[in-house]
Amino acid sequence: xxxxxLDDDEGLRALFAEQRARLEVVRDNEIWQWxxxxxxxxxxxxxxxxxVYLQIAFVCLFAIALVVAGFTRGPGLWVVAGLAAxxxxxRAILLGPPTRETLSxxxxxxxxxGVVVALAPAAAGDELRSATVLVAFGVNDAAAxxxxxxxxxxxRRLVEGMETTPAALASLVAAILRRTTVRDHDGSRTAVTAExxxxxxxxxxxxxxxxxxxxxxxxxxxxxxxxxxxxxxxxHARVVQSSLWGEAAAGLCxxxxxxxxx
Amino acid sequence: xxxSREREQLRALERAGKLEKLLAPNDDGxxxxxxxxxxxxxxxxxxxxxxxxxxxxxxxxxxSPPDEDIAWLVVLVLVAAVLRFGYPLxxxxxxxxxxxxxxxxxxxxxxxxxxNDQFFAEGNEQWVPGTLLVSFDPQVLSEPERLAKASxxxxxLKHADRRTLxxxxxxxxxxxxxxxxxxxxxxVPPELSEGLKDCVMVTxxxxxxxxxxxxxxxxxxxxxxxSPEAVAVIPAAAVRDGQSVPRRGAAWTSx
Numbered sequence: 001x002x003x004x005x006l007d008d009d010e011g012l013r014a015l016f017a018e019q020r021a022r023l024e025v026v027r028d029n030e031i032w033q034w035x036x037x038x039x040x041x042x043x044x045x046x047x048x049x050x051x052v053y054l055q056i057a058f059v060c061l062f063a064i065a066l067v068v069a070g071f072t073r074g075p076g077l078w079v080v081a082g083l084a085a086x087x088x089x090x091r092a093i094l095l096g097p098p099t100r101e102t103l104s105x106x107x108x109x110x111x112x113x114g115v116v117v118a119l120a121p122a123a124a125g126d127e128l129r130s131a132t133v134l135v136a137f138g139v140n141d142a143a144a145x146x147x148x149x150x151x152x153x154x155x156r157r158l159v160e161g162m163e164t165t166p167a168a169l170a171s172l173v174a175a176i177l178r179r180t181t182v183r184d185h186d187g188s189r190t191a192v193t194a195e196x197x198x199x200x201x202x203x204x205x206x207x208x209x210x211x212x213x214x215x216x217x218x219x220x221x222x223x224x225x226x227x228x229x230x231x232x233x234x235x236h237a238r239v240v241q242s243s244l245w246g247e248a249a250a251g252l253c254x255x256x257x258x259x260x261x262x
Numbered sequence: 263x264x265x266s267r268e269r270e271q272l273r274a275l276e277r278a279g280k281l282e283k284l285l286a287p288n289d290d291g292x293x294x295x296x297x298x299x300x301x302x303x304x305x306x307x308x309x310x311x312x313x314x315x316x317x318x319x320x321x322x323x324x325x326s327p328p329d330e331d332i333a334w335l336v337v338l339v340l341v342a343a344v345l346r347f348g349y350p351l352x353x354x355x356x357x358x359x360x361x362x363x364x365x366x367x368x369x370x371x372x373x374x375x376x377x378n379d380q381f382f383a384e385g386n387e388q389w390v391p392g393t394l395l396v397s398f399d400p401q402v403l404s405e406p407e408r409l410a411k412a413s414x415x416x417x418x419l420k421h422a423d424r425r426t427l428x429x430x431x432x433x434x435x436x437x438x439x440x441x442x443x444x445x446x447x448x449x450v451p452p453e454l455s456e457g458l459k460d461c462v463m464v465t466x467x468x469x470x471x472x473x474x475x476x477x478x479x480x481x482x483x484x485x486x487x488x489s490p491e492a493v494a495v496i497p498a499a500a501v502r503d504g505q506s507v508p509r510r511g512a513a514w515t516s517x
Contacts, residue, residue: 021436022440026442028445031444034442052292055292059297059300059301062304063300063304066341067308067311069308069312069334070309070310070338071311071312071315244442
């Protein structure tokens with residue numbers, strides 16, 4: 001399937017089915033690099049590098065302990081051996097929980113469409129873009145996608161001050177603006193009130209890697225997000241790379257351009 | 263097509279420990295099995311030092327070494343022996359399969375079904391992913407063109423309407439369409455394999471200059487293992503006088 005229109009019910013169903021099938025390919029073959037690798041998005045990003053340092057330290061200390069064991073069975077040996085063991089322990093503590101969390105996120109997450117509501121200006125020296133995105137679970141046809149796009153567009157107009165914000169949405173709009181100003185986008189999601197849309201709508205606060213987008217920059221209001229339906233806390237929503245969006249998604253995104261203020 | 267000379271050369275390379283470096287790079291990082299193998303040397307050194315010290319002390323005292331020194335020596339030798347002989351246990355499944363491919367894999371012709379466009383780029387020096395068709399049928403060595411034909415039939419499925427295809431064909435079409443990998447190999451049904459038996463479609467990394475014979479690449483493959491590590495395409499540099507492939511525009515097609 002090469003192209004699909006926003007009002008093409010059957011085409012959209014096929015696209016969403018293709019997206020689900022692509023996720024299953026990744027899961028069945030455990031090719032997690034297509035989701036961003038393991039661990040990813042939980043704990044400190046430098047943990048993987050520190051894990052390598054700790055592995056090297058363990059090998060060096062264990063080698064020293066083995067040689068020292070030829071000279072003594074005294075405390076010197078046990079201090080070095082203890083340090084070697086602690087390197088392994090710290091490595092396991094550093095990498096174990098984020099690895100488990102990443103894998104359980106990858107196994108549970110679903111791909112959902114999202115509409116960009118607020119995009120923080122690009123920061124110098126930071127490749128990633130911070131954005132608040134209205135996402136919806138269970139979108140499977142043209143009506144639901146059009147509803148999401150309309151709700152997202154309306155919210156964006158409110159955030160940009162192009163429309164007067166109703167009192168019921170004032171706090172939500174203020175919260176989005178606050179997050180955008182301080183770039184507080186950690187992969188978490190927040191619920192939205194019924195004034196924005198149905199209960200399946202949520203706001204995702206994302207850091208977007210340009211490499212994951214079809215044109216390697218944010219040019220469309222529409223993007224696709226990997227989101228954990230069971231958890232909304234930090235790291236449980238992230239933009240999924242465009243090769244998992246399905247071929248027809250590129251045309252769909254092109255039909256919904258994002259006009260970014262200069 | 264006779265690949266026995268090439269297989270012998272690859273065996274010699276494997277015995278010399280050089281074949282692994284010539285095959286597709288892997289993302290193993292620092293494998294625990296290799297680190298464990300390295301640690302045997304300080305372990306034996308430690309045991310040697312202990313023996314020397316024990317011997318000197320015994321000579322000084324003109325008595326046999328105390329029991330606790332002998333027990334400690336046993337512990338050190340045991341640790342060294344565990345590291346020396348136990349390191350293969352720390353190999354991951356992928357490492358074990360790759361080792362099996364190098365040591366006992368069959369050298370077979372492999373036809374390209376599709377591959378990354380980068381492969382054809384002028385001056386390409388990168389390994390790129392591709393989908394290949396291999397057959398374990400001995401017939402393929404005498405009639406390799408049947409494999410090339412079969413690979414073209416498979417590629418033709420890529421953009422077919424999968425809803426109209428039989429299940430096995432649709433699985434192949436989907437694997438070619440989604441272009442994600444590495445994925446498990448798929449058995450190719452006989453009606454698509456030009457009468458060749460034991461055909462599998464595999465995802466593998468292609469070297470910039472693969473060893474080629476006519477339109478075929480050459481790959482080491484393990485029969486019956488459907489993991490993507492079970493096939494390794496051989497670079498031309500791995501064998502003496504190895505010929506590489508003609509570039510785009512030659513007789514074979516790409517994705």
